[in-house]
Amino acid sequence: MQIDQMSREELEHWHELLKKKHESFKISNLNLDLTRGKPSVEQLDLSNILDGALKGNYFSTEGVDARNYGDIAGLSGMRSFGAELLGVHKNEIIVGGNSSLSLMYLTMLFAWQFGLSGPNSAWRNQKSIKFLCPSPGYDRHFSICEEFGIEMLTVPMDEKGPVMDQVEMLVKNDSSIKGIWCVPKYSNPTGCVYSQDTIERLAKLGNISSPGFKVFYDNAYVVHDFHDNTPELPNIMNYCKKQNTSNSVLQFTSTSKVTFAGSGVCFLAASKENIDAIQKHLSVFCIGPDKINQLRHLSVIKDLPNLKKHMKKHAQLLEPKFSCVLEQLKLNFVNSNLATWTSPKGGYFISLDTRPGLASEVVRLSSEAGVKLTPAGATFPYGVDPEDKNIRIAPSFPALDEINSAMEILCNSIKLASIQQKIKVTGS
Helix, strand or coil: CCHHHCCHHHHHHHHHHHHHHHHHHHHHCCCEEECCCCCCHHHHHCCHHHCCCCCCCCECCCCCECCCCCCCCCCHHHHHHHHHHHCCCHHHEEECCCCHHHHHHHHHHHHHHCCCCCHHHCHHHCCCCEEEEEECCCHHHHHHHHHHCCEEEEEEEECCEECHHHHHHHHHHCCCEEEEEECCCCCCCCCCCCCHHHHHHHHHHHHHCCCCCEEEEECCCCCCECCCCCCCCCCHHHHHHHHCCHHHEEEEEECCCCCCCCCCCEEEECCHHHHHHHHHHHHHHCCCCCHHHHHHHHHHHCCHHHHHHHHHHHHHHHHHHHHHHHHHHHHHHCCCCCEEECCCCECCCEEEEECCCCHHHHHHHHHHCCEEECCCCCCCHHHCCCCCCEEEECCCCCCHHHHHHHHHHHHHHHHHHHHHHHHHHHHC
16 A cells, blocks of 8 residues: 555545544453563463472582572673673673673663773763664663763664664764664664674774773573574674774673573673673672572573573464564555564564654554553654654564454554544645
């Protein structure tokens, strides 16, 4: 359907049909939720073996009593596992609690308050601090910047990741830019996987930026593939070591969408200098992480090959839900100019673009008809999408039939908002 080629009469007739369908959805009193990338109950059930896994043995293979204080950087075995997962050395890993977001926040706090290269490097002592925010991106990254009063600069995304020509230009010409947020694999929400060229250029930023620049590299979906033979993510630290920029990259990941979302294990990978600085402040923040949880994860996950087998079970639950969303979008819009979308090969999100100026109205109409969506603009700094067109779809949590119903409503809302916009423009 090409609404730009429709007559006024055709537009008004179609609008009447769409409006009636919308009203029928409202009468149904549905309550469907596509707002956040939460694992489903069935996914969480895959890890129920964690409960009681230790069978009363709280000692690691190195003889550490996990019930006691200490080991601020985490159990040795879990550090080795994290190193294998992220492709770094064991002494370049800190293991934390259930949330990588908390490690990102604390790292930002330490860089802001104390500096990661001594007191003179503390960001709070500088007149202005800015971060680059590839967008559409992850709203919680943006919230951390807002918490610290850090100015956010939007840079566009394409199928290879952040548009690096723009990133490099900004970093070279503005010494107040101290970092960039990245989700390199199955990026939230577009689902793109950063190309080798993008990652190599990210590794080089430490050589063209002002001192203290950091790439906050949130590798949340490192093992979240839907199929075999998915795109491999090049190891950014290998490029950093070639460029002598290892201090410029901070990697994060967790098991939040691997085992239990609320009680997983998180990892920070960084240079020895950064690890030492962060560990120093962590030792004031706490006396040690939850080593019992680390130990039970080790007893169940064991190693990377076993983890990948586990993740195939997640993929079997997730892939049909993503296929349902994509099939509905294709069915409704493949030959139209009303919407475009991404088709990720893993991760937790699909990025949908309406015609400019319509995302907020689509979200409102969908909510009115019983479908909750992430607020329009949430994928951009300050919650403002300049074109008001991006919507993040998170299909992981609902049941398959609920996703189908939600997509029927969403697609109708897109059509209704589009036709109303066109009628208004035509009428004026």
